[in-house]
Amino acid sequence: MTSRHPGDREPMCDREPMWRRYRRLLRPDAVADLDDELRDHLDSATEALVAGGMAPAAAQAEARRRFGDVGRVRSEVQRLDARHGRSLWRGALLESIAQDLRYTLRTLRRSPGFAVVAILSIALGVAANGTVFSLANALLLRPIPGAGAPRLVRVYRNNHSPWDWRTIAWLRDHARSFDAIVVERTMSMVLGGTSGVAPERVRVGFVSDGYFQALAVQLALGHPFQGAEHSAEGSAPAVILAHRFWTNRFGADSSVVGRTIVLGGRAVPVAGVAASEFRSSVLGWTHDFWLPLGSAPVLTGSSLDELGGSLYATGRLRPGVTRQAAQAELAVLMPQLAATDTARYAGMTARLDHVRGINAEMRTPVAAALAFLMALVALVLIIACANVANLLLGRAAARRTEIGVRLAIGAGRARLVRQLLTESMVLATVGGALGYLASLTVPGLLVRMVPAEAGLDAAFFAPDHRVVLFTVVLVMLTTVAAGLVPALRASSPGLAPLLRGGGSGNAGQGRRGSRLVAGQAALCVLLLAVASIFGRSLTSMHTVDPGFRADGVVDVALDLSLMDGDEEAQRLLFDQVVTRTAAVPGVQAVTLAAVVPLSGNNMQTEFTPDDNAVTSTGDGPRAHFNIVSPEYFETLKLPLRSGRGFNADDRDESPRVAVVNEAAARRWWPAGDAIGRRFRWKGADGPEVEIVGVAANADYEMPGESPLPNIYFPLAQNFRGQMVLQLRADGGVAAMREPIRAILNELAPTLPPPPVVAMRDDMAITLLPVRIGAILIGAFGLMALLLASAGIYGVTSYDVARRTREIGIRSALGATRGGVLRLVVGESLRTVAGGVAVGVGLALLVGLALSRVLYGGWIRRCSSGYRYCSARCRWWPPWRRPAARPPYRR
Amino acid sequence: MADRELDLIQGTLNVLVLQTLRWGPMNGYAIAQHVARTTDGDIALEEGALYPALHRMEHRGWLAAEWGLSANNRRARFYRLTPLGQRVLRERVASWERLVAAVGRVLAAPRPVTA
Structure with missing residues (x-):
């Protein structure tokens, strides 16, 4: 068994290379040690045999024979040692992690106030991010839920x-x-x-x-x-x-x-x-x-x-x-x-x-809106991280003596950093878990806040593996973002002098802390300004001019096909209903319309324009259309640009007429001569229709859409039994429900009582994204304000606590209480004012950039002023405390 | 089956090594020499097999090892018994003796009475 394995190193014959001897000075070398051990054995055996009278070469061979297969033994022992080393290393690592965790939990238990504030900060940040991400997940990433088909x-x-x-x-x-x-x-x-x-x-x-x-x-x-x-x-x-x-x-x-x-x-x-x-x-x-x-x-x-x-x-x-x-x-x-x-x-x-996700037509604006929301909640999380970092810095300063001692007795800096990071990891994990749970409840809240007509349900936002993964990554980022700088700072070696000073507080610490406060104030102002800008533009989209006025309009869907009677009877009934409704006190105008714009219902038609019309390619002459009664334009406050609307003279037997909107007029009669033009409807052999008016553009499918061509036809010439009675009335739905039910009950007792709803509720489905956006942005703005206030409060009170001794000395030397207040409040205010100034500057820049994207010129609306005041209001408890404190207490 | 046999041999080897180290720290070569000398070569030990056993027992905490110099001024690794190793040795010796006694009784037993 003395055959040499080609891959094995020969432990005995060759001299050890010099470099390995030096390497051994630096750290133990298991392989070389093993070689030494085996060489000792073989050399001892050889020497013993030589001493017994054997020739050296033969003695060497005999020693090897007795030993057995050197290579095999060597590799087996190596394998054993390596396995043992790994398990040792694992054990040591687990042990030290467990030690860090135990230590962290102990210190956190000792300062529950800090732990709660830090955890809640992170929970808020993670919840906000998780909510927006699960929205993005549902709207952009997830395939059709419930449809199992591939491809x-x-x-x-x-x-x-x-x-x-x-x-x-x-x-x-x-x-x-x-x-x-x-x-x-x-x-x-x-x-x-x-x-x-x-x-x-x-x-x-x-x-x-x-x-x-x-x-x-x-x-x-x-x-x-x-x-x-x-x-x-x-x-x-x-x-x-x-x-x-x-x-x-x-x-x-x-x-x-x-x-x-x-x-x-x-x-x-x-x-x-x-x-x-x-x-x-x-x-x-x-x-x-x-x-x-x-x-x-x-x-x-x-x-x-x-x-x-x-x-x-x-x-x-x-x-x-x-x-x-x-x-x-x-x-x-x-x-x-x-x-x-x-x-x-x-x-x-x-x-x-x-x-x-959603259809391509909506993807770009929705993705843009979500990116904006994502940026907003990222800011919220950054503020939360800044809060936690601030608190950790404060604690690290309070623990300087302890950390100094640990460094002095030989704790490695890496180990200290790891231990301090463990603290932020525990905070981030607990906060993240809470935030994730909270974000699960948000869809339910949102669903309750939007009208049921929108048909939204919470399952729509149900989180999946992507959301969970996102949250985990978020928690890791938070750990590093909130914990790394404080950990590095706290464990930095320049602390030894503090051992002597017993934590007299150095000016640098205070300056850095106040810089963080200023940064936080700046971020908060920026976020609030952006949120209010965007919120304003969303609400302005909510109330954006769709071309008509929906507020105060009540919709009653009538379906005369549900009752007996021919078309004549139905015409008569419609006339009676309109007349009677118009007489109800508070009603300003009444009309009938086939479809309600922005309700998700719409009708389109093809038509054949006269020869003068310009027919563009792609879509053919195709337009949205609506069938309305004469008062329509007045009821919806939809202005007529030229020509006339419908009137009682547009009867079934009179010449057929239509009103087109500006978009239609511009598209097919760009010379501006639409009025008086004719087109055929319902095929080339259909009735010829004369355009008698041009109405303003309105939104039909989505609020803020680019104008779509639309044609209005009079009900009298295009009768249908399914119409929506629309009335503009003081008091809206609440005031109108009973009178309308009474009128219908009297005129058409066989007709089942129809639903009476506000026109806005009919439009809920198309306004849904706007509404959700406004709700979320408002919530995030509030969160940011809350977080920043808590952060500023925390840091200021820490700062004041740190300077208790200084304040005490000042008091002892004759400073009045008012003087101390002026000192502390003045410094705090200077710090925050600096931050707010930077924040306002940033907000103006961002606002300028946003103004190119959003509606209206609302830059002057970014009302950072009153938020600054609210930041000031957070001050009073911390500065009152030391001023009331007797100067001799440390 | 072969594994069982190996276990037995391994266990025996461990007992031999532990027992040898009762007399003080030794390097691998000295242990092998001692075993060979005291058994008069009745147990033919392949000396190399000693080392995996030594390292394994060291990992288990039965032995402790430290570096020293051998007779000829070479770096040599000396093993000694730890308290845990001493306890293990006592247990192994006791069970070994029980085994020997039991086997001895069987071997010395008279012819069984058949009904």
Whole structure:
């Protein structure tokens, strides 16, 4: 067994290299030690054999033979030693970490006030960040919840527009890259209305056939829409209930399938119930139930074509087909489609996108808003970290003697830093956990703060692994941000003299502390200013001119198809209702409208302009439209720019007229001669309509959108039984509900009492993001103020405590109480004033930058003044204490 | 099976080493020499096998080692018994003696009476 292993080092024969001897001076060398030990054995054995009379070479061989395989022994012992060393190291590390933890917990228990303030600061910061991140997660990162299908893509018309039915149906039939393409649109409808059941607003999704199968949405009950319930225009209605609706309305009754709900005066059978986590194929739509698209004309009285233009398409790629390949196929198909109808399709394209988060059209503004919120809450966290850092600095100063002693008796600086960091880690972890728990409750609060009509539910913001990961990273960052500087400072070696001085307090410490206070004040002012700027611009978006005035307008959705009577009777009834309502005291104007702008309901139409019109490519002549009664423009305070509105002379038998908005006029009649022009509606053979007025632009789909072309038609010439009675009245909904119910009950006793709501509530769904943003920003601003106040208070009171002796001496030497107050308050104020000045400067800079992005010139509104006052108010307790303290007490 | 045997050998080797170190600190070579001399070569020990055993017992805290100089002024590692090692040795010796006595009784037993 003396064969040499090529890889093994020979411990005996070769001399040890010089460098290793020197290396051993620095630290123990296990390998060399082992070699020494084995060499000693072999040499001793050889010497003994030589002494016994053997020749040296033979003796060496014999010694090796007796020893056995040197290489194997050597590697085995090495392996054993290494294993032992690792476990030793691990044990020592764990032990010292446990020691640090025990020590930290002990010291924190001794100063619970500090611990609570620090932990709450961090909890606030983490909660704010966690909330915004889970919003970002839900709005930008998460795929459609509840849709299990792989390879889903969104299919947009042009850049990020929805489709009309004819076009997307053609694509679905021709594109080979997809297993399925399905569409969905959202509508608000009135449910119920028979046999005394109070009608209620519901939000429904109209979906094309194969919708649930394509998205792989699990059904809790029943079956998805099938064949006859579907496809063709005018198919029989059936509903699939949303899980929440099923729970709320039917008490999760499992025998619901086959029962009926009443919708548009029809009994509609329930086909199934969707799985609980599924909301819709489009994020933000929370539907109460789904209906086949084919049943929309029957239920809404609008043709598929009118309802079209708002169909959002989701495709499921065939296995193995990439999004790029499918996109390439669409690029080939679209020109083929255009060839079938150039006027309609020229220039139209199709674009594929992922299905994560909200739709592409909203992604940029939402991402920008979230980035802003993220920056805001980052500031909140920074302020919280500054608080904790300040408190740690204060404590470190108080513990200078202890730390000095530990350094003096040989504690390593790294070890001290680690121990001080352990403290901030414990604070950050506990605070982070609290903050995370708090951020879980925020969605519920938010949901309670927005109107139920918006259909928001807390599950929408449910955190997932990304949120948890984010929080963990946040906690680690907080540990370092809050703890590193204090730890390094506290353990810096220049402290030895303090051992002698017993902590007389040095000026540098105070200066650095006050610099932190000033920085904090600056940050706080900046954050509050930015928050108030943004909050103002959000509220101004809330109240931003949508082109009409929604405040004070009350909506009553009437559906005369729910009662008996022909069109004549319905016309008469509408006239009576309007007349009677207008006579109610406090009512200023009354109108009827087919759709309420910004309510999520809208109608679009194609038309054929006269030859003078400029037809642009891409969308064809297609516009939003509304059917209204004469008082519409007055009721909504929607100004007419030129021409006239409708009047009683625009009857069914008189020449057909329409009012277009400025955007439509500018688009198709840019020469400014829209009035008097004509177009055909409902196809090239449809009735010819003359434009008699141009109305101001208004927002129809989203507040603050770029103006969309819109056409208004008079109700008298385009009668429909489903209209919204809109009235402008003093006292709003509260004052109007009873009179209107009474009028309707008298005029149409068979009509079920309709919901009476404020127009603003009808618009809630489109104002939702603004509302949430305003709520969050307000909350974060408040948090920042709270944190900064606590921080400034803490540091100032620490500073005062530190100078107790100095103040005592001053008092002993004859300083009056007032003089001491002036001294302390004056210094504090100077510090904060410096910080506030810097903060105001920063805020002005940021405000200037923001003013390019946001509405209005509100820079003068950044009201840092009163916040400065509130910062001052925090002062009084700490400076009163030492001034009242007898000078001889240390 | 082979592992069991190895354990037995290992255990025996440990007892031999511990017992040898009762007489004072020694380096590996001296331990091997002592075992070989006292057993008159009846236990054929491959000297190399001693070292894994020594290091393992050191990790377990039975032995302590320190560096010194051997007779010829070489760096040599000397092992000595720790109090824990002494306790282990006493236990091992006791159980060894019980084993020997039991085996001895079996070997000395008369022919069993069959019914």
